[in-house]
Amino acid sequence: MRSLQRQRKIYLDGFAGKKPSTPVSYTGLEEKARQLLRPEAFAYLAGGAGSETTIDANRRALDQVKIHPRMLGGVQEVSMQQPWRGHTLPAPFMLAPIGVLELAHRDGDLAEARACAAMGVPMIISSQASHPMETIAKHLGDCPRLFQLYYSKSKELSQSFIRRAEAIHCSAIVVTLDTTLLGWRLRDLSLGYNPFIMGKGIAQYYSDPVFNALPDPVQTELVKPPMTLELIQNLIRLNSRIPGGFLANLKSGKAMKAARKFTAIFSNPGINWDDIALIREWTKLPIYLKGILRTDDALKAASIGVDGIIVSNHGGRQIDGAISSTEALPSIVSAVKGNMEVWLDSGIRSGSDVFKCKALGATGVMIGRPYAMALACNGEQGIIDCIANFMSELELNMALSGCHTINELNSTLVSHPWKTT
Numbered sequence: 001m002r003s004l005q006r007q008r009k010i011y012l013d014g015f016a017g018k019k020p021s022t023p024v025s026y027t028g029l030e031e032k033a034r035q036l037l038r039p040e041a042f043a044y045l046a047g048g049a050g051s052e053t054t055i056d057a058n059r060r061a062l063d064q065v066k067i068h069p070r071m072l073g074g075v076q077e078v079s080m081q082q083p084w085r086g087h088t089l090p091a092p093f094m095l096a097p098i099g100v101l102e103l104a105h106r107d108g109d110l111a112e113a114r115a116c117a118a119m120g121v122p123m124i125i126s127s128q129a130s131h132p133m134e135t136i137a138k139h140l141g142d143c144p145r146l147f148q149l150y151y152s153k154s155k156e157l158s159q160s161f162i163r164r165a166e167a168i169h170c171s172a173i174v175v176t177l178d179t180t181l182l183g184w185r186l187r188d189l190s191l192g193y194n195p196f197i198m199g200k201g202i203a204q205y206y207s208d209p210v211f212n213a214l215p216d217p218v219q220t221e222l223v224k225p226p227m228t229l230e231l232i233q234n235l236i237r238l239n240s241r242i243p244g245g246f247l248a249n250l251k252s253g254k255a256m257k258a259a260r261k262f263t264a265i266f267s268n269p270g271i272n273w274d275d276i277a278l279i280r281e282w283t284k285l286p287i288y289l290k291g292i293l294r295t296d297d298a299l300k301a302a303s304i305g306v307d308g309i310i311v312s313n314h315g316g317r318q319i320d321g322a323i324s325s326t327e328a329l330p331s332i333v334s335a336v337k338g339n340m341e342v343w344l345d346s347g348i349r350s351g352s353d354v355f356k357c358k359a360l361g362a363t364g365v366m367i368g369r370p371y372a373m374a375l376a377c378n379g380e381q382g383i384i385d386c387i388a389n390f391m392s393e394l395e396l397n398m399a400l401s402g403c404h405t406i407n408e409l410n411s412t413l414v415s416h417p418w419k420t421t
């Protein structure tokens with residue numbers, strides 16, 4: 001078992017006085033990232049909406065799921081592999097779409113792509129990535145990839161993103177439903193920090209021909225920021241970041257216009273079920289809806305022929321007080337009766353969490369903040385270590401619970417306090 005080799009190497013390195021270069025626990029990752037990052041960057045990655053009760057709820061719910069390990073299973077080898085849309089996943093998880101990864105590390109999504117390629121774990125490319133999807137795809141090699149769409153106010157732009165995702169051989173489109181508006185995020189508000197205004201995380205937009213052809217928005221802002229040294233520094237950074245060259249951007253105002261245009265069309269609060277039907281018409285790729293927390297929404301999704309859902313509260317970043325995704329999962333799984341894939345994210349911090357969600361009936365899970373913090377701690381190697389640690393713990397828990405293959409993870413191995421009707 002690979003987990004045993006990994007465990008042995010870590011202990012032998014320790015014997016030689018060498019500690020793991022990437023922290024092994026989530027709290028260790030978060031603590032090291034906090035020390036390394038600028039306060040604004042750390043706040044953006046770690047923070048959630050309001051008083052962050054949903055971030056806590058995500059963890060509390062996973063802690064309430066109890067594993068009932070089966071003894072004497074005679075398990076000497078474990079297979080965590082899972083087939084998915086023509087691919088064989090090494091384990092039942094993918095990396096969640098996380099925008100503005102340049103805040104964690106200068107290589108951002110490119111480091112993530114290389115780590116995914118090294119480990120064979122699918123990457124979900126974000127609409128808010130720091131690099132164009134075509135560049136990210138080059139670093140992914142043959143590794144499976146999906147594209148996450150924030151449905152824009154410009155339908156043509158959303159369609160263009162989907163065309164580009166098809167061209168880079170994405171296996172599916174993930175439409176995120178829960179971020180039609182940014183949640184009320186106290187850490188970012190307290191620091192007055194929004195990365196998009198700085199021109200960060202908008203690479204998919206300024207690399208898009210439809211976006212570039214859209215007319216510049218009429219300036220509607222009534223309040224202008226005060227002229228300060230910080231403002232001038234940020235304007236210099238913004239003009240350097242957007243392609244075109246610093247001086248040319250400054251003269252033409254291109255960078256400012258791109259950032260303003262992005263803010264004007266970023267996400268469409270008017271999105272409804274008809275738009276999902278429209279997206280269905282635009283592409284033959286499988287469609288996943290991300291942000292479902294209710295059984296009626298899950299059933300509606302199944303009834304209109306989407307291919308899967310991701311039970312998620314966006315890592316507690318959108319509605320403070322929203323139900324945790326793990327608590328929502330059992331009734332959704334029971335309602336959809338296997339008619340569609342049901343993935344989950346929000347709060348997944350370890351291989352043990354993956355075990356629990358698989359046993360609760362999820363198709364698989366998405367890992368979010370752990371890999372972003374690992375990226376901050378140790379770049380591409382950090383994400384590789386993070387994935388390897390998830391795999392090792394899952395493999396050990398399966399072996400210790402009497403499971404030879406991933407299909408054996410079922411409801412007989414866990415208990416939870418929630419009703420499923």
Ligand SMILES: Cc1cc2nc3c(=O)[nH]c(=O)nc-3n(C[C@H](O)[C@H](O)[C@H](O)COP(=O)(O)O)c2cc1C
Nearest residue numbers: 045096097098099126176314315346347348368369
């Ligand atoms: C910093 C940050 C940026 C995110 N950006 C996106 C994004 O661009 N698109 C998206 O669908 N979800 C985004 N998410 C949500 C994640 O895909 C995922 O739902 C969430 O991280 C799961 O919660 P967890 O990280 O606490 O496990 C983001 C999450 C974080 C922490």
